[in-house]
Amino acid sequence: ITLLAILLLAAWKRLDLTLAILLTTIPNLVFCFLCFRYGHKGMGRQRIDFSSTSLKRAGSRYYAYCKPLIVYSLFAMVAMTADRWILQIVNGSTEQAYIGVATLIGTAIFLITNALTNIFHRECAVAFANSQTERLRSLIQIYVPRIFALAAFPSLFVAMNAKDILIVYSGPAFAEGWKTLAVFAFYPIVRATAQLGHAAQFATNYTRLWMQVGIVRDIFSTVLVYFLVAPRHWAIPGLGLGALGVATNTLIAGMITAYTIYVSNSRRFNFDIWAEIRKELLILASFGLSAFLGWQAGFHVGDHLGAIGRVTISLMVYGVSVLLFSMAYPSLLSVNRVSPMDWIRILPSGRKKGTPEAERVT
Numbered sequence: 001i002t003l004l005a006i007l008l009l010a011a012w013k014r015l016d017l018t019l020a021i022l023l024t025t026i027p028n029l030v031f032c033f034l035c036f037r038y039g040h041k042g043m044g045r046q047r048i049d050f051s052s053t054s055l056k057r058a059g060s061r062y063y064a065y066c067k068p069l070i071v072y073s074l075f076a077m078v079a080m081t082a083d084r085w086i087l088q089i090v091n092g093s094t095e096q097a098y099i100g101v102a103t104l105i106g107t108a109i110f111l112i113t114n115a116l117t118n119i120f121h122r123e124c125a126v127a128f129a130n131s132q133t134e135r136l137r138s139l140i141q142i143y144v145p146r147i148f149a150l151a152a153f154p155s156l157f158v159a160m161n162a163k164d165i166l167i168v169y170s171g172p173a174f175a176e177g178w179k180t181l182a183v184f185a186f187y188p189i190v191r192a193t194a195q196l197g198h199a200a201q202f203a204t205n206y207t208r209l210w211m212q213v214g215i216v217r218d219i220f221s222t223v224l225v226y227f228l229v230a231p232r233h234w235a236i237p238g239l240g241l242g243a244l245g246v247a248t249n250t251l252i253a254g255m256i257t258a259y260t261i262y263v264s265n266s267r268r269f270n271f272d273i274w275a276e277i278r279k280e281l282l283i284l285a286s287f288g289l290s291a292f293l294g295w296q297a298g299f300h301v302g303d304h305l306g307a308i309g310r311v312t313i314s315l316m317v318y319g320v321s322v323l324l325f326s327m328a329y330p331s332l333l334s335v336n337r338v339s340p341m342d343w344i345r346i347l348p349s350g351r352k353k354g355t356p357e358a359e360r361v362t
Contacts, residue, residue, distance in 0.1 A: 002027050068211030079218035083225045087246050090229050095243040098177030101170050102184035102247060109154050109188040116147050117195045124203035136200070137269040144196050145279050149333050151192035152287050153322060159185035160291040161298065161314050167307040177243060184247040190254035193280075197261030200269075213260045221253035279332050286325045286332075294318030 002023050009015035009023075087095055120143045127135040158165055162185065163178035201210055228245030230238025239245060266273035291314075298314030305313075326333060 065205060065207060068207040072211040072214040075215050075218045079222050082222045083246055086225055086229050091242040098180045098243040099246050101174055102181040106184055106188050113147050113151050113192045117199055120196060121199035121203050124200050128204045137271050140200060141271055146333055147192050147196060148280050149283050151189045152283055155185045155188050156287045156291040157318055160295040161311055164307040164311045168311060180243040180247045183251060187251050187254055190258050194258035197265055200265050209264055213257055217253050217256050221249050225249040282332055287322060290318050290321035293321055
């Protein structure tokens with residue numbers, strides 16, 4: 001209904017920003033109220049207690065949980081605005097366009113990991129509710145390397161083929177922004193790690209540290225972005241990197257958040273963080289080597305085919321190389337070594353599910 005209303009108003013040229021926000025916000029609020037008010041009918045004999053005492057108790061818990069998130073969001077908004085404001089003053093709209101395109105491509109990579117992060121959040125919440133500390137630890141050790149690798153696969157490919165991807169995606173006019181995209185392409189990897197750490201803390205009702213780390217990070221990043229973007233001839237000189245400076249600042253700030261939370265989780269859930277970081281470095285090294293081989297293949301074999309041909313050949317070689325690596329060293333991705341015959345045995349036409357081999361492969 002909301003989409004239909006927006007399309008009709010747009011067709012009649014009656015749609016503006018305020019009306020669009022109202023049309024997307026009000027139906028969501030109504031939907032949430034209806035779910036809260038009548039959703040208990042699908043919960044069997046359970047009923048929601050609407051007494052004043054119960055509502056105050058729930059509101060108090062909700063406020064304690066959300067207060068750090070609200071405070072952090074305000075700091076994050078100010079820091080993000082400051083980054084773009086400094087870039088606009090110093091370099092203008094061209095550099096804004098470079099970082100904007102890099103952000104759009106990075107957002108596409110975020111979508112790959114967001115769904116799995118939500119599953120991880122749910123599993124952590126269930127384990128925490130059942131006081132299963134061992135399961136929480138195993139979830140972190142299993143999910144983090146897998147989702148890290150899932151984020152690293154497209155990120156390293158984009159970083160290695162940044163110039164051709166920009167030509168294909170945005171046209172030759174944006175080709176000069178390839179350095180910005182190459183640096184920003186690593187941010188989805190850092191963000192995936194941070195999301196998993198945040199999910200583990202949110203699921204266990206521990207949001208205060210996230211606020212504290214976020215505020216310190218935002219203050220640090222606001223100062224850092226000045227020195228990365230400010231030109232050398234200013235009274236307080238900087239490096240004059242433009243959009244590349246903003247991308248570098250985003251990456252550094254993200255790493256501070258991700259690995260501070262990671263260290264905190266390792267202490268809370270008692271696992272060896274250095275072993276996990278070694279896995280991540282090996283994944284980056286192997287995927288990076290695969291991306292380099294793909295880029296070389298695209299450069300030498302597909303040079304006469306243009307940007308699309310180079311990207312296609314690079315992706316094919318990169319994909320095959322990563323697949324061979326994953327089959328040779330599956331333990332880095334927290335999976336067991338599996339031979340092709342093991343997969344055949346657990347097919348519906350082979351050995352029945354539940355046999356020792358099937359359970360081991362699963």
